[in-house]
Every structure is written in C-alpha cells, then in structure tokens.
Amino acid sequence: xxxxxxxxxxxxxxxxxxxxxxxxxxxxxxxxxxxxxxxxxxxxxxxxxxxxxxxxxxxxxxxxxxxxxxxxxxxxxxxxxxxxxxxxxxxxxxxxxxxxxxxxxx
Amino acid sequence: xxxxxxxxxxxxxxxxxxxxxxxxxxxxxxxxxxxxxxxxxxxxxxxxxxxxxxxxxxxxxxxxxxxxxxxxxxxxxxxxxxxxxxxxxxxxxxxxxxxxxxxxxxxxxxxxxxxxxxxxxxxxxxxxxxxxxxxxx
Numbered sequence: 001x002x003x004x005x006x007x008x009x010x011x012x013x014x015x016x017x018x019x020x021x022x023x024x025x026x027x028x029x030x031x032x033x034x035x036x037x038x039x040x041x042x043x044x045x046x047x048x049x050x051x052x053x054x055x056x057x058x059x060x061x062x063x064x065x066x067x068x069x070x071x072x073x074x075x076x077x078x079x080x081x082x083x084x085x086x087x088x089x090x091x092x093x094x095x096x097x098x099x100x101x102x103x104x105x106x
Numbered sequence: 107x108x109x110x111x112x113x114x115x116x117x118x119x120x121x122x123x124x125x126x127x128x129x130x131x132x133x134x135x136x137x138x139x140x141x142x143x144x145x146x147x148x149x150x151x152x153x154x155x156x157x158x159x160x161x162x163x164x165x166x167x168x169x170x171x172x173x174x175x176x177x178x179x180x181x182x183x184x185x186x187x188x189x190x191x192x193x194x195x196x197x198x199x200x201x202x203x204x205x206x207x208x209x210x211x212x213x214x215x216x217x218x219x220x221x222x223x224x225x226x227x228x229x230x231x232x233x234x235x236x237x238x239x240x241x242x243x
Contacts, residue, residue: 006182006183009182009187013187088111088208089111092111092113092206092208093113095137095138096113096115096204096206098137098138099115099117099124099127099128099137099138099204100115100117101137102127102133102136102137103117103119103123103124103127104119106127106136
C-alpha cells in the first residue's frame, strides 16, 4: 500500500528530485523534458524517471505537445507535508493521554 | 520551521512503572501500538498499526535504552526518512515527569521544499482527516 502522502514523502526525499522540482517552481512555466535533462546534465531517461516519481505524487504534471513533453510544477501537495507536523502534535497528545489512562488502570 | 515536537506529561505513578509502560513490548501494545519491541540498543523493531487505522508500519532501531532514557529511530513505511523519538523520565516526589521529543521531522521536506511551501502559504484545500486516516497509528 502506498497512499498519496507517502508518495509525496518519497518524491521529495531525493535531493535530485527536489532540485528538479525547485527549478520547475522557479520558472513558473512548463519546461520540455529535453531542456530539464540538459540543465541537469542528465540523460532524458534519467530525468524522466525522476519526473515520473514527482508526477506520481502530483507534484509535477506532464503534458504532450507534438513530439515534446512539457512539465509543470504543482506545489499544492506540499501542504500535506506541513500537516504532518500537526498530525504528530495530535498523535503524541493522544498517545500520552492513552498512556496516562493505562497507568491509572493497571 | 520547527524541527521537533516536544511534549511533557506528569503521571502519579512510580518511575519504574512508567518506564515499563514505554519500554516493554507487551505494555506498549496495550496503550500505543502493536510491536515486536525490545529495549535493547541496536534492536530493530517494527510497529504495526491496526487495520482500521491504516495498517501503517513504522520501523526503526533502538539507539539507547537505559533507565530512564529511551531513544529510537522512527521510519514510516515507503519513506526513507529517519526521524528520532526520545523518551526521558524524571523522578518527582510523588510521581514521574515524562519528556518526549520527536525530532528530525523537517527531514521530510528538505530545505528547498520547506522554503517552497513557506512561500506558497494560502488557499489550499486539504484534509487532515484523510491524513489521519492514512497515517493513523
């Protein structure tokens, strides 16, 4: 099982993917895969592999136009990462409450 | 952006009772999560959330387990990001004070991504319920 959130975490856990994503965010427009590959001094295959992982996490959208494929970044899913912190705040509060109850009952 | 979550709690129970509850696998299962945990340095544990809570698996290695400090790494399945959970107990006159710290959480984003979503600060519809459902431990 790989849910949406773990896909995002996986996508941004790799420094190269973060750089590609960052570059796409900065240009704010769609870039052809060939150009990304050139900029990152990577093969088209290599960069496509990273872009697929980003696309899978919905951080990048890939569109075909003629023979070229264009990529555009989408930062929205990152909001969920921020929720991670909030999630853990609640998670540990709940867990410590459970611990307190358990100690009182046992 | 902060990197760790810190919690404190005071229990009206002896330090050894609290220590047992946080370090003994059978006890951990009763209030926290299913596990094969052993409080031995170097031991690689697995925590498994129940089915209705998403079957999430957490793995990690025990870094320190001496009364009354327990430290283990915490890696959620399908991520290769290591965070650290530290439990420390302090004896009080009539009970025990627990210090909990979960650190390394911003490792999830990396600096670039942190800057990124700090500058994209609005208008996102999102769902903590969904996250809770998926991650609920």
